[in-house]
Amino acid sequence: MNSRVIRVDQLARVEGEGSLVVKINEGKVTDVKFRIYEPPRFFEAFLRGRKFTEAPDITARICGICPVAYQMSSVMAMEDVIGMNLEGPLRELRRLLYCGEWIESHVLHIYMLHAPDFLGYQDALMLAKDMPDVVTRALKMKKIGNDIVNVVGGREIHPINVKVGGFYRLPRKDELLPLVERLKWGLDQAIETARLVASFNFPDFEVPYEFVSLRHETEYPMMGGRIVTSSGLDISIRDYEFYFEERHVPHSNALHALERGHGRYLVGPLARFNLNYDRLSPLTRQLAEDVKLAPVVKNPFRSIIVRAIETAYAYEEALRIIASYEVPEAPAVAVVPSAGIGCGASEAPRGMLYHRYRIADDGLIRDAKIVPPTAQNQPTIEEDVRLFVTKFVDMPREELTWKCEQTVRNYDPCISCATHFVTLEFT
Amino acid sequence: MVPKKPKIAVFKFASCDGCQLSLLDAEDELLLVAGAVEIANFLEASRRVVKGPYDIGLVEGSITTPHDVERVREIRKECRVLITIGACATAGGIQALRNWKDVKEFTRIVYASPEYISTLDRSMPVGSYVHVDFELRGCPINKYQLLEVLNAFLNNRKPTIPTYSVCMECKLKGTVCVMVAGGTPCLGPATQAGCGALCPSYARGCYGCFGPMENPNTSALSRHFTELGESNLDIMLAFRGFNAYAEAFRKESDAHE
Numbered sequence: 104m105n106s107r108v109i110r111v112d113q114l115a116r117v118e119g120e121g122s123l124v125v126k127i128n129e130g131k132v133t134d135v136k137f138r139i140y141e142p143p144r145f146f147e148a149f150l151r152g153r154k155f156t157e158a159p160d161i162t163a164r165i166c167g168i169c170p171v172a173y174q175m176s177s178v179m180a181m182e183d184v185i186g187m188n189l190e191g192p193l194r195e196l197r198r199l200l201y202c203g204e205w206i207e208s209h210v211l212h213i214y215m216l217h218a219p220d221f222l223g224y225q226d227a228l229m230l231a232k233d234m235p236d237v238v239t240r241a242l243k244m245k246k247i248g249n250d251i252v253n254v255v256g257g258r259e260i261h262p263i264n265v266k267v268g269g270f271y272r273l274p275r276k277d278e279l280l281p282l283v284e285r286l287k288w289g290l291d292q293a294i295e296t297a298r299l300v301a302s303f304n305f306p307d308f309e310v311p312y313e314f315v316s317l318r319h320e321t322e323y324p325m326m327g328g329r330i331v332t333s334s335g336l337d338i339s340i341r342d343y344e345f346y347f348e349e350r351h352v353p354h355s356n357a358l359h360a361l362e363r364g365h366g367r368y369l370v371g372p373l374a375r376f377n378l379n380y381d382r383l384s385p386l387t388r389q390l391a392e393d394v395k396l397a398p399v400v401k402n403p404f405r406s407i408i409v410r411a412i413e414t415a416y417a418y419e420e421a422l423r424i425i426a427s428y429e430v431p432e433a434p435a436v437a438v439v440p441s442a443g444i445g446c447g448a449s450e451a452p453r454g455m456l457y458h459r460y461r462i463a464d465d466g467l468i469r470d471a472k473i474v475p476p477t478a479q480n481q482p483t484i485e486e487d488v489r490l491f492v493t494k495f496v497d498m499p500r501e502e503l504t505w506k507c508e509q510t511v512r513n514y515d516p517c518i519s520c521a522t523h524f525v526t527l528e529f530t
Numbered sequence: 531m532v533p534k535k536p537k538i539a540v541f542k543f544a545s546c547d548g549c550q551l552s553l554l555d556a557e558d559e560l561l562l563v564a565g566a567v568e569i570a571n572f573l574e575a576s577r578r579v580v581k582g583p584y585d586i587g588l589v590e591g592s593i594t595t596p597h598d599v600e601r602v603r604e605i606r607k608e609c610r611v612l613i614t615i616g617a618c619a620t621a622g623g624i625q626a627l628r629n630w631k632d633v634k635e636f637t638r639i640v641y642a643s644p645e646y647i648s649t650l651d652r653s654m655p656v657g658s659y660v661h662v663d664f665e666l667r668g669c670p671i672n673k674y675q676l677l678e679v680l681n682a683f684l685n686n687r688k689p690t691i692p693t694y695s696v697c698m699e700c701k702l703k704g705t706v707c708v709m710v711a712g713g714t715p716c717l718g719p720a721t722q723a724g725c726g727a728l729c730p731s732y733a734r735g736c737y738g739c740f741g742p743m744e745n746p747n748t749s750a751l752s753r754h755f756t757e758l759g760e761s762n763l764d765i766m767l768a769f770r771g772f773n774a775y776a777e778a779f780r781k782e783s784d785a786h787e
Binding site: 211 | 545551628649767
C-alpha cells in the first residue's frame with residue numbers, strides 16, 4: 104500500500120513540452136523525472152557549414168521567448184573568435200535590446216504563467232475575469248518590453264537587426280524618446296508588482312543551492328563578464344567547458360549540465376540576484392529591502408519577487424541608456440573572419456546561456472556548442488521536486504500535484520530551448 | 531440564451547514556441563479575443579484543458595517523430611478547421627535542414643547516447659500528413675495576420691492574406707530597394723509578403739521568413755545574385771534557410787549545391 108504516483112503528462116504554462124512523474128512509496132520519494140519530450144531539432148548539427156554571420160538569425164530560432172539572448176551570446180562568441188570586445192554605444196544599444204527582452208519575458212512569466220499559481224487560477228485569462236486591472240496592467244507592462252525590441256530589433260520575435268559587429272541600422276533618437284514616458288510608468292508598475300508578489304504566500308521551503316551566474320565589473324549581469332558560483336569559483340567564460348559538463352540521460356531530450364566536482368547547480372534570477380546584489384541600482388536594492396528580500400534567497404518560489412525586481416531594474420536601465428543615447432557613427436564594426444574558436448555568454452531571462460563556435464578561414468562554422476539555461480537547471484528542478492514532495496508528502500494529492508507543477512514553473516523553464524540545444528560534441 | 535463561443539485549441543510540435551507566443555504578444559487584442567472565443571486548450575498559457583472537438587485548431591511546429599505523426603492525425607480528427615501557423619508547420623522550419631543530411635549522424639553530433647533519441651529522417655510540414663484548411667506563413671508569423679485569419683474563419687469568410695512578394699511591401703512603404711540601389715542580395719522578389727518588408731527598411735536584404743511567393747522566379751533571382759558577385763554556396767545557403775523545404779526554395783538551393 105501507500106504507493107503513489109504523481110503524474111503530470113503535459114506541463115502547462117511553460118515554454119515547450121515536458122512532463123513530470125514523481126513516484127512515492129511508503130511516504131518516501133523513490134523517483135522524480137522531469138521529462139523533456141520536446142522533439143530534438145539538432146541546431147548544433149546543422150549550424151555546421153553555415154556562415155558565421157548567420158548564427159544570430161539561426162540560433163534565435165531556438166527560442167521564440169528569448170531570441171535576443173541567443174543573438175547576444177552568438178554575436179559575442181563570433182566577435183570573440185577575432186578577439187573583438189565590442190564596447191561603447193553599440194554595446195549599450197545591445198543592452199537596451201536585452202532590457203526589452205527581460206521586461207517582456209519576466210512580465211509574461213510573473214503574471215501570465217506564475218502568478219495564477221499563487222492566486223489559485225488555472226490561467227491569466229481566468230484571472231482577468233476577477234482582476235481585470237491587474238492583467239491589463241501586465242499586458243501594458245509587457246508591451247513596453249516588446250516595443251523596445253521592436254524599435255531596436257525590428258520585431259519582437261526573432262529580431263532582424265542584430266549582426267556580428269553591431270547592428271544593420273541604428274535607431275534614431277526620435278524613435279527611442281517616445282518610450283521614455285512609458286518606461287517611467289513601467290518602472291512604477293514594476294515596483295508595485297514587486298510589492299504585490301511579495302505579499303503572496305510562499306511555502307516554507309529552502310534548498311542549499313549552488314548558484315551560477317555571470318558577473319560584470321560594474322553592471323548587473325546581462326552580457327559578458329566572468330562566470331562565478333556561490334562556492335567561490337570565478338572563471339573566464341572561455342573556461343566554462345573546463346569546469347562544467349553535460350550528460351545525456353534516457354528520459355530527456357535535453358542534456359543535463361553539471362558542475363565538475365560539484366554536481367547540479369542553478370542559473371537564473373535567484374543566482375543573478377544572490378551573486379550580484381551589489382550590482383543592482385540603489386533604487387532596486389532599496390526595493391529589495393522594502394519587500395524584505397535579501398541575499399541569499401534559497402526559496403525557489405520567491406523567484407517571482409526577484410523577477411519583479413529585475414523587471415524594475417530593466418526599466419530603469421533602459422531609461423538610463425536612452426537618456427544618454429547619441430547615434431553612433433556607424434551601425435557596426437566590420438568583422439573579417441579568421442579561423443579560430445570563440446565563446447560568448449549572456450544572461451537570458453531564465454539564466455546563463457553559453458555559446459561556443461569554431462570557424463574556419465572561409466567564415467563557415469565548423470563546430471557549435473550551445474548550453475541553454477533550462478538544460479543547466481534540469482537536474483536542480485528534479486531535486487527541488489524530490490525535496491518538496493518529501494517535505495509535504497501528506498498534502499492532499501490534488502494540491503501536491505499542483506504544487507509540483509509550480510515547483511517546475513519556478514524556473515520559468517524554456518523546454519524548447521533546452522531540447523534544441525543540447526549540445527555535445529562527439530569525438 | 532447566450533450562443534456558445536467557438537472553441538479554439540493551440541497545439542505544438544517541433545518549434546521555438548514563437549508563433550503561439552504571437553497570440554500572447556497581441557497585448558492590445560488578447561483580452562478581446564479571449565472574450566470572443568473559448569480558449570479550450572492552450573498549454574503555454576493555461577493548465578485547464580477542455581476536451582475536443584474544437585472549432586479551430588492552431589498548429590505550430592513541424593512533424594519530426596513517429597509519435598508526432600500519430601498525434602497530428604488525432605488532432606486533425608478533433609478540429610473542424612485546422613490552421614497551421616509559422617514556417618515550421620507550413621514548410622518544416624529551420625530544422626528541415628536535416629532533410630539533406632543523415633539524421634543518425636546529426637543525432638551523434640548532438641547527443642552522447644543516440645539510442646535514447648527517437649526521430650524521423652525528415653522534418654516535414656503538417657500538411658504532408660493531414661489536410662490543412664489554411665497555412666499561415668512566417669518565421670515568426672505576423673500577429674495581425676493571425677488575428678485576420680481567426681476573424682475570417684470565425685465569420686466564415688476567406689482570410690485576406692496577400693500572396694504577392696515582399697517587393698510590393700517595399701514599394702508601398704517607399705523603402706529604397708536595397709538590391710538595386712545598394713547591391714545587397716535580397717530574397718524579397720521571391721518571398722511572400724507579410725512581415726511589412728522589415729529587413730530592407732533596416733538596410734539589409736530579405737532572408738525569406740515568409741517562404742516563396744506564389745509562382746516565384748527563383749532562377750532569375752539567382753542569376754541576379756551571381757551578377758552581384760554571390761557564389762554558388764552563397765546562393766544555396768540563402769535559399770536553404772527558415773523555409774528551406776518549401777518546394778520553390780528547395781529546388782533553387784539544390785540547383786546550386
